[in-house]
Amino acid sequence: MRAAFERRRHLLDFAVRSLARRPTKNLGLVAVYALVVFLVGSVMLYGAAIRREAAAMLASGPELTAQAMVMGRHEMSRTADVAALKGLRGVRRIEPRLWGYLWDSAGAANYTLMVPPASDTAHTLAKGEAIVGEGVARARKLAPGKMLFLVSPSGKFLKTRVKAILSPDSALVSSDLVLVEEGDFRAFFELAPDVWTDIAVTVTNPREVTTVAEKAALKLPGHRFVTRADMSRTAEALFSWREGLTLALIAGALLAFAILAFDKASGLSAEEKREIGILKAIGWESRDVIAAKLFEGGLISGLAFLLGVIGAWTHVFFFSAGLFEPVLKGWATLYPRFPLAPTLDALEMATLAMLTVLPYMAAILVPVWRTASADPDAVMR
Amino acid sequence: MTAVSPFRRRRGSTATAIVFGGLLVIGAALGTASSIGDDTTHRRERAAALVAELALSDVALFTEARYTRNPSLADLHTPFQDGPASLEHFPTASLTVAPRALPAGRLEAGEE
Numbered sequence: 001m002r003a004a005f006e007r008r009r010h011l012l013d014f015a016v017r018s019l020a021r022r023p024t025k026n027l028g029l030v031a032v033y034a035l036v037v038f039l040v041g042s043v044m045l046y047g048a049a050i051r052r053e054a055a056a057m058l059a060s061g062p063e064l065t066a067q068a069m070v071m072g073r074h075e076m077s078r079t080a081d082v083a084a085l086k087g088l089r090g091v092r093r094i095e096p097r098l099w100g101y102l103w104d105s106a107g108a109a110n111y112t113l114m115v116p117p118a119s120d121t122a123h124t125l126a127k128g129e130a131i132v133g134e135g136v137a138r139a140r141k142l143a144p145g146k147m148l149f150l151v152s153p154s155g156k157f158l159k160t161r162v163k164a165i166l167s168p169d170s171a172l173v174s175s176d177l178v179l180v181e182e183g184d185f186r187a188f189f190e191l192a193p194d195v196w197t198d199i200a201v202t203v204t205n206p207r208e209v210t211t212v213a214e215k216a217a218l219k220l221p222g223h224r225f226v227t228r229a230d231m232s233r234t235a236e237a238l239f240s241w242r243e244g245l246t247l248a249l250i251a252g253a254l255l256a257f258a259i260l261a262f263d264k265a266s267g268l269s270a271e272e273k274r275e276i277g278i279l280k281a282i283g284w285e286s287r288d289v290i291a292a293k294l295f296e297g298g299l300i301s302g303l304a305f306l307l308g309v310i311g312a313w314t315h316v317f318f319f320s321a322g323l324f325e326p327v328l329k330g331w332a333t334l335y336p337r338f339p340l341a342p343t344l345d346a347l348e349m350a351t352l353a354m355l356t357v358l359p360y361m362a363a364i365l366v367p368v369w370r371t372a373s374a375d376p377d378a379v380m381r
Numbered sequence: 382m383t384a385v386s387p388f389r390r391r392r393g394s395t396a397t398a399i400v401f402g403g404l405l406v407i408g409a410a411l412g413t414a415s416s417i418g419d420d421t422t423h424r425r426e427r428a429a430a431l432v433a434e435l436a437l438s439d440v441a442l443f444t445e446a447r448y449t450r451n452p453s454l455a456d457l458h459t460p461f462q463d464g465p466a467s468l469e470h471f472p473t474a475s476l477t478v479a480p481r482a483l484p485a486g487r488l489e490a491g492e493e
Contacts (some may be wrong), residue, residue, distance in 0.1 A: 009394045038482050048489070053425075054440045062436045067454060074454070095436055110444045120434040135441070170428035175441040198454070200436040224452055226438075234453040236439055299397060306404040310411060318414045319493040332443045341421035344412060362459025 011288060013335045014027070015295035018275075030304045031259075037258045037356050038315070039250050044348055045316045046324060047243030049340040054235045057173050062095070062200035063209050065226045066216065076195040076222070080302065084219045085199065092204045095119060096196035098185055102178070107139050109334050113150075113189075115182045117200070125181040129194045130160035134168045135175030135334035148178070150188065158188045168337065175336030199223075246327070254355070276371050279381035280364025287373040290365075297364040301357045308356075309349070319340040 019026050067083070068075040082096045099114040116131075119226060130148050132140075141164050142148060150158040158180070166174045186193065203212050207331055213225040260323040279289050315321060325335070371379055391399075396443030431437070440449040 009392075012397060013393035016397055020393075056425045057428045057432055058438075060433040061438055065438060066453065091427065097436055100441050110446070110450065112441070112444075112450065116434070118437055134442070135444075160444040166431065166485070168426060169424040170431045171441070173428060173432055173437050173439075173441055174435075175442045177435075177441075179435075188471075231438060238452060279475070302401065303404075306401070306408065310404065310408050313408070313411055313415070318411075334441070336441055339424070342412065342415040 008291070010244065011292045012295050013298060014290050018292070019296055019299060020128040026300065030307070031258060032260065033356070033360070034307040034311065035306030036147070036253060037305050037352065038311040040247065040355055041251060041312030042315050042321060042323070043243055043246045043250065044352055045312055046321045046340070047239055047246075048345060048348055049316065050345065051063075051236060051239045051338060052343065053172055053338070054239070055232060057170070058232055058235060061228055061231065063203040063206060063228050064201035064213055065126050065231075066199040066201060066220060066223045067214055067226065068198070068220075068222055069123070069224050070222070076191075076197065077199050079194040079196070081220055081223065082196065082199055083315055085201065087162050087215055088212065088215055089207045090215075093097065093119065093202040093203055097199050097200050098182060098191075100189055102152070109136075109139055110138060110176065111178050111334070112176050113178050113180060113185060115185045118177050123179055127161065127177060127181050127183055128160055129163040129181060131164045131166060131177075131179040132162055132179035133166045133334075134171045134173040136178055137162075137165045138337070139334055150178070152188050156188050156190065158184055160184070171338040175338075176334040244322070258359055258363075259355050262363045273371055273379050274331045276368070277376045281370065281380070282375035286369075286372040290368055293364060293368040293372075294361070297361055300366070301360050305334050305353065305357055306381065313342070316340065 005161070066077065066081070068077045068081065077096065079096070082094060083092065085094050095117045097114075097117065102111045102113050103109075104111060116125065125131065130143055132148065136142065140148070142165065144162055144164055146162050148160045148162055150160065152158070160180060164175060185191070201212070201216065209227050209229070213227055213376060217223070217225055274291050276289055276293075279292075280286070317325065320337070320340065439453055441447035441450065
């Protein structure tokens with residue numbers, strides 16, 4: 001047992017010495033390798049963190065959203081539609097929603113104007129009052145008590161006083177919100193008193209959502225019913241799609257690295273071949289040679305992997321993935337600032353290792369094994 | 382006799398153990414540092430409460446166009462709202478996907 005350990009330890013000593021003989025080359029390789037792990041790791045950590053965040057927040061949204069459709073386009077729902085849903089079995093609450101978008105040409109930003117539902121006592125507003133999201137407050141430099149003026153595309157003017165600013169905790173879902181009173185909203189957008197943007201339905205038993213949606217669809221055939229599961233699936237698909245897209249962009253770098261690793265490993269240099277030949281000639285066994293070379297590869301991979309993961313973690317959870325921000329923002333001015341909860345997922349790390357470490361180790365093994373099992377005399381020649 | 386640096390005489394395996402051990406400690410320290418003062422559970426609860434109170438539906442990540450702000454409530458026509466042949470031009474549209482579960486009609490051809 002002890003002899004086996006000492007044997008491995010000496011092989012490891014040999015591998016370190018062997019790496020130290022070519023410091024520039026090997027350090028360069030570790031740097032490039034770590035950079036690849038950093039890029040892929042950042043994308044994976046960020047994608048997973050944002051998916052978890054969105055899922056946790058949207059889990060308490062309405063189970064069902066009914067949206068009127070006319071000619072394949074969104075239409076306003078009527079008070080009569082809301083009444084039609086009343087009395088449906090399994091429905092706990094029906095809340096018609098009023099919300100819409102306002103393009104602010106001065107700030108080049110898109111706001112979501114919304115009326116807090118009647119049941120929401122935490123955000124009651126009087127006429128001329130507004131509650132704004134964190135992004136809006138940041139973009140327009142607002143504070144409670146300050147005035148916020150809104151001009152509609154048709155020229156209607158709405159003067160409001162900022163009552164409060166929504167907590168930055170919820171920035172991911174509320175960054176672009178401007179909450180106003182119902183009368184103000186209807187006057188601003190020139191809406192009839194009996195129209196609503198859509199209808200949010202809360203279902204008593206979450207397992208009955210599909211049944212309730214089917215029954216509701218019979219009552220309102222012109223409406224489209226979006227369940228919360230649809231919504232989380234859309235969010236999930238959106239983030240997975242974006243993560244996949246970013247990974248595809250990085251694929252070029254991954255490929256370049258794979259070529260580098262393959263080239264380095266498969267075409268063993270004459271010097272390395274000679275070294276293996278000498279080792280064999282002085283009595284090393286093939287498996288010792290292979291073990292020493294694998295130790296070398298393992299040291300490089302392990303070092304690069306640790307450095308890359310530490311870098312990616314710092315980038316995502318301490319700097320909010322600052323390098324990706326321009327890509328994520330697009331043309332949006334009101335990009336939310338939100339903290340990401342750090343979580344280390346063993347499966348993610350294993351996937352990252354599979355993507356980066358495994359190909360490198362595989363690229364090393366084959367040529368070393370071929371050279372080590374050949375006749376030392378032929379190898380050295 | 383020349384003084385020999387203690388690092389010179391260290392065995393390769395010991396040096397490896399020190400470097401890897403050091404990196405693991407740094408990693409663990411960073412992991413702990415990022416979770417110290419982390420108020421995730423409460424923060425998420427507060428955000429979830431707001432979502433429930435206001436009946437919010439989508440994530441406010443891409444606010445530039447209405448179908449990227451609320452992808453689950455958008456329809457397939459919105460990106461082409463300016464005309465059937467107009468090209469979609471918002472950058473984030475390349476980062477989002479079309480919504481699922483749209484009410485579907487049917488088109489069938491046949492003899493009378």
